[in-house]
Amino acid sequence: MNLSYFKPRKPFSFSPHPFDLGTFMGLWQNHDDNHFLLKIYRMNEKEFSSYYAYHLNYALKNNLTSSEDFFSHVWQIVQSRIKHFEMQDPFSNNHGMHRQNLAKLQQFQKYPNRIDEWNGRPANIVITEKDELT
Incomplete structure (x- = not known):
C-alpha cells in the first residue's frame, strides 16, 4: 500500500483548498509527489x-507520519527532482521550463533546510554546514 502524506483534493470538488493536491477527478495513486511539486512550481515563495x-498538519492529524519523517519525505522528493532537472539536456526545447522549475525547487528547499531540527538531511550536508559555522 502506497501511503500519501499529502492532503488530496476530493473528487469532483470544484472549490478545493488551494493547497489540496490532485485534479477535479481526485489524486492519482502514486503521483502525489508530482502533484506536490507542481504546486511549488506555480507558488510564490511567501507561501x-x-x-x-x-x-504536515494533515499527515499528523491523520497519524500518517511524524514531523521528522514528513520532513525527510519532502526533502527527498525535492532533492530527487532537483537532481533530475540538473541532468536534463541544456539544449532541449524544454530547457527554459527546466531552469524555472529548478530555481523554484531550490527556493523551496531553503525552507525545509531552515526548519531541520532533526538533522534529517544527508549527513554530508549537515556536517558541511556545521563546519562552516565554526
Whole structure:
C-alpha cells in the first residue's frame, strides 16, 4: 500500500483548498509527489511555509507520519527532482521550463533546510554546514 502524506483534493470538488493536491477527478495513486511539486512550481515563495505546514498538519492529524519523517519525505522528493532537472539536456526545447522549475525547487528547499531540527538531511550536508559555522 502506497501511503500519501499529502492532503488530496476530493473528487469532483470544484472549490478545493488551494493547497489540496490532485485534479477535479481526485489524486492519482502514486503521483502525489508530482502533484506536490507542481504546486511549488506555480507558488510564490511567501507561501512555502504555509504549504508545508498544511500538508504536515494533515499527515499528523491523520497519524500518517511524524514531523521528522514528513520532513525527510519532502526533502527527498525535492532533492530527487532537483537532481533530475540538473541532468536534463541544456539544449532541449524544454530547457527554459527546466531552469524555472529548478530555481523554484531550490527556493523551496531553503525552507525545509531552515526548519531541520532533526538533522534529517544527508549527513554530508549537515556536517558541511556545521563546519562552516565554526
